[in-house]
Amino acid sequence: MCSNEECRAILPKKERELLLKAAKVEKTRDDGTTVVGFPRVKCDGMMLIDDSREDLYNQHRKPGFCNSCKATHSMSWYNDNVYKGKRICHNCNTYQCYTQARCQNEACSLIHHSKHLTEIKLNYRRETGKNAGIEAVLKCIKCQGPVAIDKTKTIRDRKVPYKPGACLTCDRRSERKWKRIPWDKVSSQRMCGKCEARYRKTATRCLNTGCSHIHTIGEVAKMENMGKIKAHLPDGTIVLGHPCVKCGCTTYKDTSMKLSCRKKAEAGQMCYSCKSQIKGVAELVAWDKQNPERLCRACFWRYHTYKAHCDSAECSLVPNKEGLDALKKKGPIEVCEETPVKKVYHAPCPKCKG
DSSP: HHHHHHHHOOOOOHHHHHTSSSEEEEEOTSSEEEEEEETTTTOOOOEOOHHHHHHHHHHHOOOOOOOOTTTTTOOOOOOSSSSOOOEEEEEHHHHHHHHHHHEEETTTBBBBOOHHHHHHHHHHHHHHSSSOOOOEEEEEETTTEEOOOOOTTTTOOOOOOOOOOOBBSSSOOOOOSSEBBBBBBTTSOEEEEHHHHHHHHOOEEOOOOOOOOOOOOHHHHHHHHTTOOEEEESSEEEEOOOOTTTTBEEEEOTTOOOOOOOOOOOOOOOOOOTTBBBSSSSSEEEOOOOSSSSHHHHHHHHHHHOOOSSOOOOOOOOHHHHHHHHHHHHHOOEEEEESSSSSEEEEOOOOOOO
C-alpha cells in the first residue's frame, strides 16, 4: 500500500513483482517519521509491503505442477480433463470456464484467458485480413501452435445482469453496476456508469438538487464564456461558478480532483481512412470493431454522421458531404441489401472507383 494518505494505492500482482526488483530507500515524512519502502513516481509516496501477510499467503499455497501455465504453487488444484492424470492450477481452471480455448501442442497445452484470446484473434486479423470465425485456425500466444475452442462445453458469460435503480443525474433506471456519488460517498443515492465517467473527465456538476446535471467537455467550454454567479455548498461554503446549460443554476468544479483523459495515438500511427497521421485520440474502425487499425477523430465522426465508407481495405475512404452529393447527382443509388432494421446502398467510391 502507498504511504501517501491521499493516494493509498494497492498495486496488482504484476506491478508488485516489478517493484520488488527495485532497491528499497528511506524517506522522511513531514511529521518526522522515517519509512522504508519502494519509491512511487505517480504520487511521490512510498510503497510499503507487509511481509507478514505475504508469508501467510504462501503458507496456504499448495505445491504441484500445472500442465497449462507450468506454475508450481496454487491455492487449489484441479484434474485436467484433456490430459488424464495431470492437473491444472486454480487460475487456469477459471480461464477454461470462460474461454474453453487451449493450445493443441501437448508440450505447451496453454489455456488462454479472455485477453489472450482477443490478442490471437487480432493477430489472425492482421495476417489474413478477415475476422476469426468458427473455422479459423488461431495460433497460440506462447508457442504459435494451433488453438482449439471446445464448442461442446458451456462458456460462462461474464456479463452482469442489469439491476433496477435510479440515476441521480439522468433518467436511467437500470444499470449493471451502480456507482457511488463521487462528491458524497456516504450518500445512499447512486449514479450510472456513463455519468460517473463524464464526471471523471470534467469534475463539473450543477448544484441544483433538482438538476444535478454533470456537464460534458463541450458544455464546460461553452459555460466558460459566461459570467460567474454565487452559490452555497451543502457545508455552507460560498463558491463562484458558471451557470448550468440545463437549468441556469450555479455549477461547481472540483479542482482538487485529477481528471481522466483518453490515451493518445502512438507516434507515427496513421489513419485507416484518410492515411494521415493521427494527432489526438485513435478511434476504433466504426464499421469493423475487430480491425486492429484505427481512425482519426475527423473520419470517425464523419462516418457516424453520414454512415458511408469504402469496402476496399486498401482505400477504406469515409466520404464527406460533398462527395456523397456528387454521387447522388450522377444517378440513383441502388439498394444491395435490405433488412427490417436498415438498408445498405451501393455506389462507386469517389476515390478508388471500387
